[in-house]
Amino acid sequence: MDKLENAVLCNMWNDILQRFNRVSVALQAVDLDLCNAVCLVRSLKQYISGLRDQFDRFEMAGSNMSPTVSDVYKADKQRMKIRKRQADDSSEPDSHLPGRQRFSVSVFNVVIDRLVAELDRRYQSYNSTLQSFGFLNNLLTTMCSEELRLSASRLQKKYDVDLEADFVEEIIQFREFVVGLGVQQDVNTSPSAGDLLKLLRKRNMHTVFPNTDIALRLFLTLPVTNASGERSFSKLSLIKNRLRSTMQQDRLSHLTIMSIEYDILRALDFNVTIKEFAVRKARRKHF
Known part of the structure; x- marks a missing residue:
């Protein structure tokens, strides 16, 4: 060292x-x-x-x-090695870097x-x-209608099974709908795709703009990394150790989900669950 x-x-x-x-x-x-x-x-x-x-x-x-x-x-510190020259070698000396x-x-x-x-x-x-999806984050910026149509058309062709052909015109109307609500505050900024999806769901307009709803959900659920799969394997190694070698598959799956989604689990109120469990498992006879 x-x-x-x-x-x-x-x-x-x-x-x-x-x-x-x-x-x-x-x-x-x-x-x-x-x-x-x-x-x-x-x-x-x-x-x-x-x-x-x-x-x-x-x-x-x-x-x-x-x-x-x-x-x-x-x-x-090492001694410089002198290589024996062959008959067909060049006469130039070997270069030795410091x-x-x-x-x-x-x-x-x-x-x-x-x-x-x-x-x-x-x-x-x-x-x-x-x-492919970047225009959804710049929907309310200075992008003209032709550029928006071109970007939406490329996305529709790439996901032609999920998005219908009228997605191109639908996204144009959706932009006018959002602008009409006064969502955009600055000409140089635009609400994110997550904000647009929340607005779409809050206004209950996903039936009017179904393809836009699908496109936004596709964009927001793209896995950025493979950390979710790696996290599952790491959780399995923590849960099923040598002291739990006889655990059944159902219990292992349930404990793994509880460990991965611990933030949701800690926010739950277990009092109702305990009371419901006690009522179902009560064996006391009523006379």
Whole structure:
């Protein structure tokens, strides 16, 4: 642990993992919007990409990390190997990079570039989905009717089983309906898709705009991450331990749902449930 390379990597991963952890927690939120998810991933990608020019800062932090940390890279301490030349080899001398430059090029930059590539792949996946549904979040902005029709037509063709052909004209009328209610307060802002769905349900207009209701629900129920499936497996490992190896499937499923939806479970009033259970299970005879 007294090597300079390890100290530099410790400082680098400390900054990176802190940002990854905060973004990961935000992406696993139940009420996260896809637009916010795209912005989060894009900002994280730009942050990691900017660290490529911060090698000097990490090196300085690593050298000041402890008095026992060496100030010399391992490659500078090793004896230079002289390779035996063959008859067909070039006469040019072999290039030997200093330890600092070799570590920066072969380790630090490789890690940063790989992280940026993986984040870009995730960002492109999110952004392609957002391009189909993004107009629902900008419904009341300066988007003209032709642009709205074009965006709605692309979405209808992509989900032709769920959305009917009249969705294109329906969304135009829905925008005029929302504007008529005076929902929009600022010309540069627009209510989110969640606000529009709440308004649609509150006014009981989902029968008038059925395709718009379906499109908004499709957009709001898109899984931003696969955290729900991972959370189910992690909960199973906590519930069915070695002391509960004989548990039946029904009880295991019920306990898993209760553990996952603990926030809803804690908000319930169990007094009514206990009284109802007591009435059903009462065995006292009335004379």
